Amino acid sequence: MLRTGAQYRDSIRDGRQVWIDGERVRDVTTHPAFKPIVDIRARIYDLAHESNTKPVMAYRDELTGEENCIGYKLPHNQEDWHAKRRAIDTVMRDINGYAVRVGDETVGEMWSLYDGRDILNEVDPQFSRNIENHIQHVLQSDTFHVSANTDPKGDRSKRPQDQDPDMLLHLVKETDKGIIVRGAKYETAAAYANQAFVKPTIANWGDDKLSDYALGFICDMGSPGLKHICRTGFTGRARPEDYPLSNRCDEVDTLLVFDDVLIPWENVLFYRHTKAAAFIRGTLHRYSAFPFTLRLLYIADLMLGAAAFNARQTGLDAQQAVREKLALLMQYRESIDAHLIASIAMAQKSPGGLLMPHQSLLYTGRHAAINQLPLMMQLARELCGGQICVTPDKATFDNPEIKTWMDKYYSVNEFWSAEDRRRLLAFARDLLNSDRAGHMVTFELFAQSPPYAQLNHIYMNFDMANALAYVKDCAGLSNRVMDQWKKK
Structure with a gap:
């Protein structure tokens, strides 16, 4: 069901651990550093309920009969993409600025995993079902979904195992309830989002088929043990009349610290599987x-x-x-x-x-x-x-x-x-x-x-x-040169 702005604000008052400027934030919806961008995200939710913008922001699902967010709709035809563009245009015109991380751009990374269900099935068919379930969950719950990507860098001349293992997010252990993870990620908008798709950044796994660092999962941003340590914001540094964009559309970036966080099995999309990790790295931006x-x-x-x-x-x-x-x-x-x-x-x-x-x-x-x-x-x-x-x-x-x-x-x-x-x-x-x-x-x-x-x-x-083929014909080359290219 389509959320309202008030429902969104209530959803992020969950006791999450957030810090900014050395201060523990009790309520991100009212804190001066977060309130302007939270208000924008709430406004986007409300646009889907107002009579003049609802036709652009929402659609009625043929199977469920429910109204859902256009941005989260799986793209099956060109009109789906044109509709998404019209929705983004409506948002940008309404907020009088631009915002990048509001959900529609990161949900596409989930669709890339949807395309890789065969690869996920190699690990466990349950993981393939998990991605389908989460795509439906985001669509039907209108969840503010973001994406955790970049790690603290550490010494990249060394393998993760040869330095502090917590530099990169990794598996600590498996339990009956799910997996325990530890490490850190950077993510824009995490402190005021509902959930994030967390995935690895290591591109070269060598010959390893299994790795504790090859993890992909959905994490609730209010999970116990998860800490949000945010960069200093631009909001409030100077008067809004003098810096209108800085005070209106500052999307706060966060260092997410996973301090032995439990990820339930239904939220695990792949783990310890380097082929799945390599696939998502290669197709991550296919839609987003x-x-x-x-x-x-x-x-x-x-x-x-x-x-x-x-x-x-x-x-x-x-x-x-x-x-x-x-x-x-x-x-x-x-x-x-x-x-x-x-x-x-x-x-x-x-x-x-x-x-x-x-x-x-x-x-x-x-x-x-x-x-x-x-x-x-x-x-x-x-x-x-x-x-x-x-x-x-x-x-x-x-x-x-x-x-x-x-x-x-x-x-x-x-x-x-x-x-x-x-x-x-x-x-x-x-x-x-x-x-x-x-x-x-x-x-x-x-x-x-x-x-x-x-x-x-x-x-x-x-x-x-x-x-x-054009050069082959113009230069009079044999078919063997094309065969060599195809083999590569």
Whole structure:
């Protein structure tokens, strides 16, 4: 059943152990560092109940007759993907910003496991049933589902067994009730989510078929022994009028410490099985890369809109050099959109019978969007001009002793008052120059894998057959060269 925002807030008041800034948090729904993003997630739940947005945010399941969240619906056709995109667009427009970890983007990792049921069956058929049950559970309970991925690094020149074993999450022991795990993971939004899909990051298992570090499971974020140690938030550092994005949409990252946490057997998706772990690492972003890349489209729109407003208000958009830079931002924005559209137009059937975005097009678009993001931010800075780094705060504009001067020097014409210009410059500063702006760039590497891993995904998913056959025919090569390629 579709949750309300109030039901979501109640669900995370479960006594979970959360710390931020050295302080134990008693209620994440009211703590200043968490309340703005909790309110956004609650708002997303409420959008599915309001008459004007419900048709976009929810659908009625044909089998159960229940209304469910569009974002959590298994994708079987192109319209399912178009519906998901419309829902995300509705959310972004409503919250007046962008949020990345709200559930729709990480549930796709579960669908990748759904595609790997045959591999899970090699371990134990129960694990395959567990993934199907959890997909249905998330769908029917409207659970806020996130994904725990990156580990504390430790000394990566050593095997996990040759250093402190707790550096990487690992199996401690099996019990009748489930498995006991110990170690740590990093996860965005964990402190205010309901559950996380926890999986390994080790890519090279060597010849090992079994490993205590090859674990995949669902963990309740209020589990006994689980500790949430959060980074300092951007919310509350400065007034919302001066840093509107930082105070509105800060998604808090968490070090999850598993201090001998019990994972019930029904929540175990695979364990001690390196083939299953390798499979999920190779297909992890098969679906989730689409909503992640779509979020970059909204960042592109924010940069383009802020830069265009700044150029237009002073008439600089009439200059060819300015138009060229705006055109580059437009090109960046349109290239992201083109890859997203094409990946659905050319969508492929997955091994599990779902419809996945065209993998090569999706991964290529994702890498291009992230790789060019710092350059596009610099272009937007240039178009906004130096005033985003020298403009005083709102308190200065409001001071009656100097307000006359601020109004005089920040009013541009009859269309742009000093207050509108101050608001735009404050927004652009927060988007492009603030601590949060730098965090945004780095977060894309954390959330979507480092560039070398993204390039490997492109390599592994690109179909070389057409290019090779074309060169073979043009160069007059024998069929043996194609046979050699196929053997590799």
